[in-house]
Amino acid sequence: MAVTAPQPGGIADHIHPEPQGFIRKYVFSIDHKIIGIQYIVTSFVFMILGGLLAELIRIQLMNANGGFMTPDTYNEVYTIHGSTMVWLVIVPMVTGGFGNFVFPLQIGARDVAFPWLNMVSFWMFPPAGLLLYASFLVGAPVAGWTEYPPVSLQGGPGTSMWCVAIFLVGVGTTLTGINFLVTALKMRAPGMTFTRMPLFVWAQFATAPLVMIATTALAAALAALFMERQFGVPFYDPTKGGSPLLWQHMFWFYSHPAVYIMILPVFGIISEIFPTFARKPIFGYKMIAFSSISIALLGFMVWAHHMFTSGLAPFLQLPFMIMTMVIAIPTGIKVFSWLATLWGGKIQYTTAMLFAIAFIATFTLGGISGVFLAAIPFDLWAHGTYFIVAHIHYVLVGGSLTGIFAGMFYWYPKMTGRFMNETLGRWTFWLFVIGLNGTFVPMHWLGLMGMPRRVAEYDPQFQTINQVESLFSFVMTLAILLFFVNALWSIRHGKRAGHNPWHARTLEWQIPSPPPYYNFKHIPTVLANPYAFDEPVPYAGLEDELTDSPAPIPAGAY
Amino acid sequence: MRAAVAADQFYQETRDLRVTGFLLFMVSDLVLFSSFIFAYLYLRNTGQGWPPPGAPHLNLALAALNSVALFGSGATIHFALENWKHEKFMKFAGWMLATIMLGIMFLSGQGIEYYSLYTVDHASWAGSGVFGASFFTLTGMHGLHVFAGIIYLTVLLLQAAQGKYTFKYYTGLTLGTLYWHFVDVIWVVLFSIFYLI
Helix, strand or coil: CCCCCCCCCCHHHCCCCCCCCHHHHHHCCCCHHHHHHHHHHHHHHHHHHHHHHHHHHHHHCCCCCCCCCCHHHHHHHHHHHHHHHHHHHHHHHHHHHHHHHHHHHHCCCCCCCCHHHHHHHHHHHHHHHHHHHHHHHHCCCCCCCCCCCCHHHCCCCHHHHHHHHHHHHHHHHHHHHHHHHHHHHHCCCCCCCHHHCCHHHHHHHHHHHHHHHHHHHHHHHHHHHHHHHHHCCCCCCHHHCCCHHHHHHHHHHHHHHHHHHHHHHHHHHHHHHHHHHHCCCCCCHHHHHHHHHHHHHHHHHCHHHHHHHHCCCHHHHHHHHHHHHHCHHHHHHHHHHHHHHHCCCCCCCCHHHHHHHHHHHHHHHHHHHHHHHHCHHHHHHHCCEHHHHHHHHHHHHHHHHHHHHHHHHHHHHHHHCECCCHHHHHHHHHHHHHHHHHHHHHHHHHHHHCCECCCCCCCHHHHHHHHHHHHHHHHHHHHHHHHHHHHHHHHHHCCECCCCCCCCCCHHHHCCCCCCCCCCCCCCEECCCCCCCCCCCCEECCCCCCCCCCCCCCCCCC | CHHHHHHHHHHHHHHHHHHHHHHHHHHHHHHHHHHHHHHHHHHHHHCCCCCCCCCCCCCHHHHHHHHHHHHHHHHHHHHHHHHHHCCCHHHHHHHHHHHHHHHHHHHHHHHHHHHHHHHHCHHHCHHHCHHHHHHHHHHHHHHHHHHHHHHHHHHHHHHHHCCCCCCCCCHHHHHHHHHHHHHHHHHHHHHHHHHHC
C-alpha cells in the first residue's frame, strides 16, 4: 500500500479518478489516449470520404471528354478532396492522432498539460468536417483547396461554409499546438533532458509552434475572406482597392508551414521505427532532432515560392528560391541519417518497417521534384500543370500517408493490445506502393508535356496515360480498403501482442497494452536517450508497471 | 503540514503550466493581430497611394485621450495585483474597479469615434473601401478584446470578493493582468499605424 499510494506532491502525482460510463470514457473523454484514437478514427472516416472523391476525379479523367460529371461538379469535387485530405485527414491524424496517443506516453507524463482543453480541441473537428461536406448541398467551393480570390469571392454560400469549417479545424489544431508545447516544455519525466527525448517527441515539439503560429495566420485570412463574402468588407477585391495577392501571401504563410506540420510528425514516426526494426541506435540523433527545428524555422521563410507566377518582384523571388533550396538540406540530413541507421542493422521486415522503407523512397522522390519546383525558371514552366499535382501527392501520399500507415502498424498493438494481421499487411503494402507509384509517376510526364491541372476535360493525346493512372488508383484504393478491413478485424481477432512486441525502447512500450488510464503507476526516471540497443533500457522506477500491484490512488482536490 | 507542502507544490506546478499556456495563447493571438496588420500595411503600400480617395479624417485628439485611458489602466491593474500580493484586499478592489472604469471609458471613446465616422461620413464604413476594411476590422477586433477583458476582470473581481483566490494562490488574477497588458500593447501598435504614420 505504502508503495503504490501517490506521494502527495506535484502535478505528476495528481491522478484523475478513473472515468466512469461510456460517455465519459469514450465520447467526451479527457484521456489523451482516447482522444488520440478519436482523432485517428475520425480522420480515417474523412479519408474514406476524401478518397471517394479522389476516385470520382479519376473516373472523370478516364475519358478526355469527361462526361462523368459536369465541369462545375468536378471543380467542387477536387476542391473538397484537397481540403479534406489536408485539414481533415493528415493534419489531425499526425498532430491530434499520433501526437495525442504517443507523445505524452513517451515523455512519461500522465496526460497533456490541459486535458479538458484537449477534449474541446477534438470536438471542434467532427462538426467542422460535417460542415465542409454539407457545403455540397448548397454548392461547394470551386476554387481548389487554395481558394484564390477573385474566384473564391464569387459563387454560392458553400465557400463561406468552407471558411467557417477550416477556421474551426484551425482553432482546434491551434489549441492542440499550445497544449503540446506546454506539455513538452513542462511535463517531461525527471531526467528526460532535451537530448534524451525520443525523436517522435522532438518532431512534435518542432511541430507545435508551427501549428500555433501558422494556423492563426490562416484564421485571419479566412476571417477576412468570410467578411468580404458575407458583408462586403473589401480585402481581396481589386475593383475596391483590395488585392488578390494579399490572400496568396496570407494563405501560403500558413500553408507552407502546413506541409511541415503534415510531414515533421511523420519524420518522427519513421525515426522511431527504423532503430527498432534495425536493432541499432539511430544514426545522428542530434542531427535529426536539430534538423526538425531548423525545418520548422525555415518553413516560415519560403512561402512565396508558391507565388513565382503571381507577379512577385524579382528581388523577392530570388531569396525565396534560395531559402527553399536550403530547406532541402535538413531534410537530406534526415534521409541520410535514416539510411545510415539501416546500414549494418539486423533488419526485421515487419509491415511497419516495409512502409517506413517505402517512405524514404517515395518521400525523397517528392522532395526532389520539390527542389525542381523551387528553381524559378522550372517553376514558370511547370506551374499549374500536373507536375505540381505529382509533387504534392508524392509528398502527402508517398510521404505523410505512407508514414501514417507505418505508424498504424507500429502502434496498433499499443492502442489495442493486439497485432494487425501481417499477411494482410503485406498485401496492403505491395498493393499500396504499386498503386501509389502507378498513379503518380505518370503525372510528372503529363505535367512536363503540358497537361494543366484542375481541368475536367483535356487534350485526347493524354488519355492513355490518364487511364493507366486511374487503373492504378483503383489498386491503391483496394490497398486502403484492405487496411481498414485489417484494422477492424484485428481489434477482436488479432494475435495478442503483449506489452512490448517489437522490443522497442521508448517509454510507451514499458507499460501494459493498452495503457491504463493513469499511464504509469510511478513516474519513471530517465537515465539516457532511448536508442542504445546494446544496453538495458535506461529507465528507473518502472518495476511495478507490469505487475498486478494496485493502481495508484486518485488524488482528491487539494 | 505535509498536505500543505503538497498543496504548495501542486499550486506552483499548475501555475507554471497555466502561465506558460496563457503566454502561448497570447502569442497565437498576437499572430492574429499581426496578420491583419500585415494585410493593412500591404494594402496601404501596394494600392494607388494612401489614404485612398474617400478615406475619412480620424479624430486624433479623441484617440489620444482614449490611449491615455487605456495606458492608465495598464498602470492601475499593475497596482491592483501588487496590492493583492501585499494582502490589501480593499486597495486591490479599488484599483481593479479603476481599471474596469478606464476600460469602459476607452470603449465609449471608440464608440463615439465609430458613431461619428458612420453618421458624419457614410462613405467610411467598413464596406466602403480598404481603409474602412482594415480600420474597422483591426480596431473592432481590439475593441472586442477590451470588451472581453472588461467582463474577464469583472468576473475576477467578483470571484476575489467571494474568496476564490487567496493571497497565496491567485493564478487567475495573474492571467487576467497578463491579458490586460497584452490588450494594452496591441493598442500601442494600432494607435501608431492608424493615427501616427
